[in-house]
Amino acid sequence: MTGNEGGASSTPTVRAGIRAASTHSATSVPVNAENRVLLDANDGAHSGTTHRPWRQTRQPIRDISALAKQLGERDWSILRSVATHRFLTVRQIQALQFGELPEASGLRAAQRVLARLHDQRLLSRLAQRIGGIQAGSSGLVYYIDDVGERLLRFDSGGSARRRFHEPTRRFLDHQLAIADVHVALVQADRQEQVELLKCDIEPTAWRQYVGMGGARLTLKPDLYAETAAPPGNEYVDSCFIEVDMGTESIPTLVKKCREYEAYRRLGIEQDRNDGAFPAVVWSMTASDPSKAERRRQALRQAIDADRNLRNDLFRIIAPNELVPLMQQGCQL
Structure with missing residues (x-):
């Protein structure tokens, strides 16, 4: 290790999340009691959103149980995937749900199914498109509509209704x-x-825990992933993933790094993972590639200079470096 350790710690040496292979096979998150927060009522807007009153424009659906029986497995999977992410583009839905098909036919199939789910008021579309009007229907962004929200509550047993809030572009870009x-x-x-x-x-992906002095805290990564490389390997690499769009200051990112270090020192994650703490991957981009590279270098330098941070805990990459990093077991 070449970085600063910031004093002795009782927790094991940081490793890249290596432990005995997991039996989990999910690659997307189902909507259930554990993540029902995505569907619960919210009297205030998400950070970076503004409220837009809902207006009914299509035929009302009265028998939600009958509609539930009409949906196929892929329909349910699409709804849960959109609910999990809040917003998804047509291309993203195609990749997640129709990836077994050739690209052109997969896109057509996705567009047909999404049009039907839209007509049934299970999904709706934002007015803004990714890529502008020239992107056509593939630039549409979908979210859960009123009937879809009712259907997911019916399926999960939830009761609270989640109000829709029109996202700002900054919030939407981060979610996508x-x-x-x-x-x-x-x-x-x-x-x-x-x-x-x-x-x-x-x-x-969040971790709730009790910090120093009994304070209830939440570590909030954007994603948590477990991978094996090559496929079938008996060891699993785990990581927390932070997506930075170039909108936060470097001191703000360093503060988030300190939250990970504070959580690591408690040993909670290590107890779950045979002594290993997941790597923390910063996937950093910006509107200008040169700015993104400067920010990646600045964060690396700030971590190296901070005596309270272990630099072997953090991986700082461009988005296109994520899969190669995973293939190397989260090792740079």
Whole structure:
């Protein structure tokens, strides 16, 4: 190790999340009691959102149980995937749900199914498109509509209704970037570059714990992933993933790194993972590639200079370096 350890710690040496292979096989997060926060009522907007009153424009659905019986397995999977991510583009839904098909036919199939789910008021679309009007229907962004929200509550046994809030562009870009990470991991698994054993999206990826002085705290990674490389390997590499879009200051990112270090020192994650603490991967981009590279270097230097941080805990990469990193067992 070449970095500063910041004093002695009773927890084991940081490793890249290596432990006995997990039996989990999920590559997306189901909507259930554990992550029902995505569907619960919210009287205030998400950070970075503004409220838009809901207006009914299509035929009302009265028998939700009958509608539930009409849906196929893929319909349910699409709904749960969109609910998990809050917002997904057509291309992302195609990659997650129709990836076994050739790209052109997969896109057409996705568009047909999404049009039907939209007509049934299970999904709705944002007015803004990714890539502008020239992107056509593939640039549409979907979210759970009123009937879809009722259907998911019916399926999960939830009772609280979640109000829709029109996202700001900054919030939307971050949510879609998180989805891009998930898509990249699913595609890498499909192509047998790595074996994706688990991929939790926030808030399922969050860790609640009791800190110093009895304070109840929450560590909030964007994603948590477990992979094996090569596929079938008996060892599993785990990591927390943070997606940075170039909108936060470097001191803010360093503060988040300190939260990970404070959580590591408690040993909670190590008790769950045979003594290993997951690597913390910062996937950093920005509107300008040169700015993104400067920010990656600045964060690396700030971590190295902080005596309270272990630099072997953090991996700082560009988005296109994620899968190669996973193939190397989260080792740089």
